[in-house]
Amino acid sequence: MKITAIRAYPVWVGIRTQLLVKVETDEGVFGWGESGLTGREKAVVGALEHFAELIVGMDPFKIGGIWQTLYRSQYFEGGRVLAAAQSAIDIALYDIKGKALGVPVYxxxxxxxxxxxxxxxxxxxxxxxxxxxxxxxxxxxxxxxxxxxxxxxxxxxxxxxxxxxxxxxxxxxxxxxxxxxxxxxxxxxxxxxxxxxxxxxxxxxxxxxxxxxxxxxxxxxxxxxxxxxxxxxxxxxxxxxxxxxxxxxxxxxxxxxxxxxxxxxxxxxxxxxxxxxxxxxxxxxxxxxxxxxxxxxxxxxxxxxxxxxxxxxxxxxxxxxxxxxxxxxxxxxxxxxxxxxxxxxxxxxGLGVEVNEDLVLKQDFKFWNAPMLNRRDGSVTNW
The missing domain is CATH 3.20.20.120 (Enolase-like C-terminal domain)
Structure with a gap:
């Protein structure tokens, strides 16, 4: 089995955009993952495009090795954008492996x-x-x-x-x-x-x-x-x-x-x-x-x-x-x-989740940002 594609779907779920990620294989088994960096989905999509160049063609069962490949693939390792992209891929690989072996991820x-x-x-x-x-x-x-x-x-x-x-x-x-x-x-x-x-x-x-x-x-x-x-x-x-x-x-x-x-x-x-x-x-x-x-x-x-x-x-x-x-x-x-x-x-x-991909594909990207708060004196504070 080989990885053939990584597809990123920024989808409006509930009250904000979430980034779903699908990893496909040449045997028709696919897995779903999700990125946690809500509000900066386009940055994560860019990271996923870079990562796809590295792991398409790899064996999806080699989850630990793929994790190390992704983490060590750049001089500037880590950071929240790259980690969010890596998280989604990692979760999807477990979904693939569980489905292929016929066992739940746990x-x-x-x-x-x-x-x-x-x-x-x-x-x-x-x-x-x-x-x-x-x-x-x-x-x-x-x-x-x-x-x-x-x-x-x-x-x-x-x-x-x-x-x-x-x-x-x-x-x-x-x-x-x-x-x-x-x-x-x-x-x-x-x-x-x-x-x-x-x-x-x-x-x-x-x-x-x-x-x-x-x-x-x-x-x-x-x-x-x-x-x-x-x-x-x-x-x-x-x-x-x-x-x-x-x-x-x-x-x-x-x-x-x-x-x-x-x-x-x-x-x-x-x-x-x-x-x-x-x-x-x-x-x-x-x-x-x-x-x-x-x-x-x-x-x-x-x-x-x-x-x-x-x-x-x-x-x-x-x-x-x-x-x-x-x-x-x-x-x-x-x-x-x-x-x-x-x-x-x-x-x-696998994970035990099914996604209506047809409905996902009908959505256009919708920008969402966390509320921006200020103090009464005009200075910026946290949401």
Whole structure:
């Protein structure tokens, strides 16, 4: 069997563009992958065109060797654009191999360690009574872990010091109403400084939150070490990391407790399994980032099934986020489906996802960019 083509499809799914990637072979077996660099799909398409020149004609079963070929094929190795392209190819190769051998992908990763994958859901309302009502609805639907809504932004303006006390107040209230059994966290999306994040943590009673996700930017591990000295709330970090090397200082310096690994950004399943093993040795749990579509979900479900140190998988298909439209059955007639708050592990060969390619081909590229936020003084801040 030989690789014959790599085809990139920027497709509008739900509320934004996602980049699907199809790898074809001369025996008619094909695989699907997905890139995680949402909003910069054209850059990833360019990288895929370069990579196709290298691997067309290669044996798709040689997944590890292809990974090394792609990573080492340029003097300037790595980076988020190249890693996102490599991730999509890597996932598609596992899909091909599973289909060709007649086994689900988790069997290629060491076998299944769990029969279903627990998830965490996210409330979508502004902090307040509506947020708590959503959280109660999620608990009734079976969720035992969830991410609460931080106080948001006013159109294009975000002022952390205005929103921190509101979020802290309603996180505290949520814990009082929901009780101690449910796992609660907040994602700050890199919006805060060290001082702002510390102030947020200090405004809540100890035990309010079970995890604090991405409160500050992650380029400088020393900044997280500084924040760690100011709070004992567990950190969930890593959705932007594009290699095992980016995870290295966080794992080995005991900075965080949950790895928010993104299969579609980190280098695919090949790289994700290495990060998982490394994390297991340091008692860091895998808590995968999963904001995309069914291909990302399926790949991450297989990953979650095969690793020992797993906590929860992010889902954006809960009753609290139905407005997002990620569950697009027209484009993906076969895909992972939630059963209450868990994903059953697929038993079909490969990833267990089917794509309506005819419908994909009818779409024109639609530009999407993340919201651009400013402070009231006009300076730029994070989304």
């Amino acid at each position: 069997q290629l990763l060491g076998g299944k360690q769990r029969d279903h994958i627990p998830t965490f859901a996210t409330t979508s309302g502004e902090p307040g009574e509506a947020m708590i009502e959503q959280a109660q609805m999620l608990m009734e639907a079976g969720w035992t872990a969830m991410r609460l809504s931080p106080s948001g932004h006013e159109e294009t303006i975000y002022e952390p010091r205005e929103h921190i006390p509101v979020t802290a107040k309603w996180c505290t209230k949520a814990r009082e109403v929901l009780g101690d059994e449910v796992v609660l966290g907040v994602d700050y999306h890199h919006r805060l400084s060290v001082a702002e994040a510390a102030s947020f943590c200090q405004k809540m009673p100890r035990g309010t939150l079970d995890f604090l996700e991405e409160p500050i930017r992650d380029e400088t591990p020393e900044a997280y070490e500084s924040l760690r000295r100011m709070t004992d709330i567990p950190f969930a970090i890593g959705e932007e990391f594009a290699s095992k090397w980016q995870f290295l200082p966080y794992i080995e310096r005991d900075i965080h407790q949950f790895n928010r690994i993104d299969i579609c950004n980190v280098g695919g399943l090949t790289e994700a399994m290495k990060v998982a093993g490394w994390s297991e040795a340091h008692y860091v749990d895998m808590m995968p980032h999963n904001p995309l579509g069914p291909i990302c979900t399926a790949a991450t479900v297989h990953f979650a099934a095969a690793v020992a140190n797993f906590s929860w998988l992010e889902t954006r298909s809960s009753p609290a986020e139905t407005h997002l439209g990620f569950d697009n059955s027209d484009l993906f007639p076969v895909q992972p489906r939630l059963e209450r708050a868990v994903y059953p592990v697929p038993e079909a060969p």
